Amino acid sequence: MDLTPIFLSLKLACITTLILFVIGLPIAWWLSGRDSIPKLFIEAIITMPLVLPPSVLGFYLLLAFSPQNALGKWLQEHCDIRLVFSFEGLILASVIYSLPFMVSPVKSAFIHLPGSIKEASYTMGKSKFETLWYILLPNIKSSLLTAAVLTFAHTLGEFGVVLMIGGNIPGVTKVASIAIYDSVESMQYANANYYSLILFSITFIIVLAVFVFNRKSAKSPLE
Amino acid sequence: MIEINIKKSVKTYAGTDLIEVSASFHDLRITQITGPSGAGKTTLLKIIAGLIKPEYGKITVNKNVWLDTSTSINLEPQKRSVGFVFQDYALFPNMTVTEHLHYGSGDTQYIDRLIRMGRLDAFRTHKPKHLSGGQQQRLAILRALATKPKLLLMDEPFSALDHVLKNNIMSELKVLFEELKITCLVVTHHPLEAAGFAEHSFELI
Numbered sequence: 001m002d003l004t005p006i007f008l009s010l011k012l013a014c015i016t017t018l019i020l021f022v023i024g025l026p027i028a029w030w031l032s033g034r035d036s037i038p039k040l041f042i043e044a045i046i047t048m049p050l051v052l053p054p055s056v057l058g059f060y061l062l063l064a065f066s067p068q069n070a071l072g073k074w075l076q077e078h079c080d081i082r083l084v085f086s087f088e089g090l091i092l093a094s095v096i097y098s099l100p101f102m103v104s105p106v107k108s109a110f111i112h113l114p115g116s117i118k119e120a121s122y123t124m125g126k127s128k129f130e131t132l133w134y135i136l137l138p139n140i141k142s143s144l145l146t147a148a149v150l151t152f153a154h155t156l157g158e159f160g161v162v163l164m165i166g167g168n169i170p171g172v173t174k175v176a177s178i179a180i181y182d183s184v185e186s187m188q189y190a191n192a193n194y195y196s197l198i199l200f201s202i203t204f205i206i207v208l209a210v211f212v213f214n215r216k217s218a219k220s221p222l223e
Numbered sequence: 224m225i226e227i228n229i230k231k232s233v234k235t236y237a238g239t240d241l242i243e244v245s246a247s248f249h250d251l252r253i254t255q256i257t258g259p260s261g262a263g264k265t266t267l268l269k270i271i272a273g274l275i276k277p278e279y280g281k282i283t284v285n286k287n288v289w290l291d292t293s294t295s296i297n298l299e300p301q302k303r304s305v306g307f308v309f310q311d312y313a314l315f316p317n318m319t320v321t322e323h324l325h326y327g328s329g330d331t332q333y334i335d336r337l338i339r340m341g342r343l344d345a346f347r348t349h350k351p352k353h354l355s356g357g358q359q360q361r362l363a364i365l366r367a368l369a370t371k372p373k374l375l376l377m378d379e380p381f382s383a384l385d386h387v388l389k390n391n392i393m394s395e396l397k398v399l400f401e402e403l404k405i406t407c408l409v410v411t412h413h414p415l416e417a418a419g420f421a422e423h424s425f426e427l428i
Contacts, residue, residue: 114311
């Protein structure tokens with residue numbers, strides 16, 4: 001059995017989670033501040049992948065990054081980047097698709113922290129960054145872990161978006177979920193079963209680890 | 224001398240209330256601020272600390288302007304050298320007693336002294352959730368003092384302490400204030416609570 005699709009899925013999930021951890025935290029921090037109309041608008045856009053059929057998102061990304069259209073053409077001519085049917089395209093699509101899974105739990109955790117602990121830190125002469133680093137982030141550790149795991153697991157299970165933008169190129173864009181579909185299509189049920197069992201085991205172990213880690217620090221393990 | 228002249232409208236269930244304060248507080252003295260619920264005592268302390276900005280007003284502390292809305296001066300809370308004891312304690316759940324104090328100061332001897340003063344010697348490695356209400360309140364007082372502030376703002380700081388402990392801590396605080404030249408404003412619901420502690424009184428109506 002070819003394990004490349006499993007490694008590709010794991011690689012995609014790791015890179016996506018890492019990127020979203022870096023860009024998702026500041027976004028969640030910013031969104032947790034005072035409400036404003038632009039903020040509501042941006043939050044609605046970030047949340048869209050939660051409710052939008054993945055094929056719709058994949059279709060528009062495919063259109064946007066196709067070398068036949070303006071953005072895709074510009075990226076190819078000026079930056080030598082081709083996003084459709086490439087692993088880089090999968091990463092971009094996954095980052096967009098999984099963004100709400102990183103931002104929502106972290107934003108919610110920031111909002112639920114008492115405002116007075118932030119104020120107490122400020123009156124002790126600490127800057128906003130020091131307060132974030134030493135006070136706020138350590139107190140939302142369980143939510144950070146949950147967000148990272150949800151993002152990872154969600155990316156691992158992507159199908160619609162991945163198929164639309166990446167296609168089914170072995171060793172490049174053929175991730176585990178596509179490999180399962182492909183195996184079923186070609187009646188190779190044993191292969192489909194292997195891939196499925198491996199994905200099932202990986203996600204189960206990850207979710208179990210979160211439950212164990214968060215059992216004391218959160219009211220609900222997926223908080 | 225701390226001179227305050229501010230106007231701040233606050234939203235309440237009944238609509239909007241205007242908090243208007245014009246007062247002078249003595250330097251290097253302890254002043255208790257009393258008044259009915261909703262009079263704006265906590266808001267006043269937060270305005271002095273720079274945590275809330277009023278619509279209009281001016282605050283000067285020993286002739287240094289901390290706030291002047293007419294010239295858009297508003298010193299950040301980090302630069303005011305203010306200690307704040309919050310009514311809800313606002314302790315950091317991730318830090319132990321010692322870590323709370325080290326977050327504000329690197330002076331180990333001074334921190335040891337504060338811990339002894341707060342009778343928290345046996346609880347140095349405890350996090351807030353493992354402390355009683357009274358211990359948490361004492362830690363909140365000590366943390367506010369950790370940075371050796373010039374002005375200490377205390378919001379109902381003794382409400383969870385028993386009579387004997389309260390009196391002991393009050394007298395030790397007075398010695399420390401004298402030594403570190405700290406001016407103190409204490410908000411209290413009960414004028415008698417700070418009796419023997421405060422030297423001046425101001426009533427917010």
